[in-house]
Amino acid sequence: MADNSRPARPVLGQNQYGKAENRVVRITRDGATHHIKDLNVSVSLSGDMEDVHYSGSNASVLPTDTTKNTVYAFAKEHGIESAEQFGIHLARHFVTSQEPIHRARIRIEEYGWERIEHGGKGAHSFARTGQETRLTQITYDGSSWEVVSGLKDLVVLNSTDSEFWGYVKDKYTTLPEAYDRILATEVSARWRFNWTDDEQQAPDWEESYAQTRQHLLRAFAETYSLSLQQTLYAMGSRIVEQRAEIDEVRFSLPNKHHFLVDLGPFGLKNDNEVYFAADRPYGLIEATVLRDGCEARIPADLTNL
Numbered sequence: 001m002a003d004n005s006r007p008a009r010p011v012l013g014q015n016q017y018g019k020a021e022n023r024v025v026r027i028t029r030d031g032a033t034h035h036i037k038d039l040n041v042s043v044s045l046s047g048d049m050e051d052v053h054y055s056g057s058n059a060s061v062l063p064t065d066t067t068k069n070t071v072y073a074f075a076k077e078h079g080i081e082s083a084e085q086f087g088i089h090l091a092r093h094f095v096t097s098q099e100p101i102h103r104a105r106i107r108i109e110e111y112g113w114e115r116i117e118h119g120g121k122g123a124h125s126f127a128r129t130g131q132e133t134r135l136t137q138i139t140y141d142g143s144s145w146e147v148v149s150g151l152k153d154l155v156v157l158n159s160t161d162s163e164f165w166g167y168v169k170d171k172y173t174t175l176p177e178a179y180d181r182i183l184a185t186e187v188s189a190r191w192r193f194n195w196t197d198d199e200q201q202a203p204d205w206e207e208s209y210a211q212t213r214q215h216l217l218r219a220f221a222e223t224y225s226l227s228l229q230q231t232l233y234a235m236g237s238r239i240v241e242q243r244a245e246i247d248e249v250r251f252s253l254p255n256k257h258h259f260l261v262d263l264g265p266f267g268l269k270n271d272n273e274v275y276f277a278a279d280r281p282y283g284l285i286e287a288t289v290l291r292d293g294c295e296a297r298i299p300a301d302l303t304n305l
Ligand SMILES: O=c1[nH]c(=O)c2[nH]c(=O)[nH]c2[nH]1
Pocket: 164, 175, 226, 227, 228, 229, 255, 283
């Protein structure tokens, strides 16, 4: 008979720990010409961590302070070739050097810098590029890799070649049909690589990012849009078709509405020239585009990645 005299102790569920948001700037000096990599690196480790939670024994705990130091030491020792390569290096290190650690997840944001060219020079002065942030997340369990990269805060706008009509109308519908509207959004995208093990040749991460970003932007610019949903699919399918290393792309696209202002009260005609750029509410269009036969693994809510 079960002994019900004492309630069973509560059980520890999923847990992870590490140092979040390690800001690391690495300068590489090639004579007078300098190169810069600017990252925000978050380390999250999991494994045999029952004891520290249940009894307070730290025997299996690599301090979060050490994970921070490792980020900076690796930036010096190995350099930062790409965010992905750097994350892979770190994840492999934590899982293979510490027995109790079975899984490492490294998240990296990368901020871009461009050279300030001046009088034929431009060797060591930089300006931050736009507001766009490059992202990657590396997960390693000691045998297989998952690399999901992407970007956020990339604001794009088409001032024509966008329509929206033919939609459902019920008694609450007031939206006028649009045959020439502004289409604008702030792209948040994540794409998952099909590189999963060390036996496979890893992609050229820098080249892959540059090309994928360009396909995304070109698809946005070149698609005559009947809805933001259609534009989203055009961007995702172009990436999957053109980039063999990517099996899945997910987008979160706020529709940044631009409403024509009624200038009638001032005796003026608004010939698709003056708009009110509303910041909220906004339509939010989200979807995954997959290579046929592949499994969707990127979470539906991109804020969770
Ligand atoms: O591209 C659009 N998709 C929608 O689903 C939608 N709904 C809406 O009011 N405007 C738009 N635009």
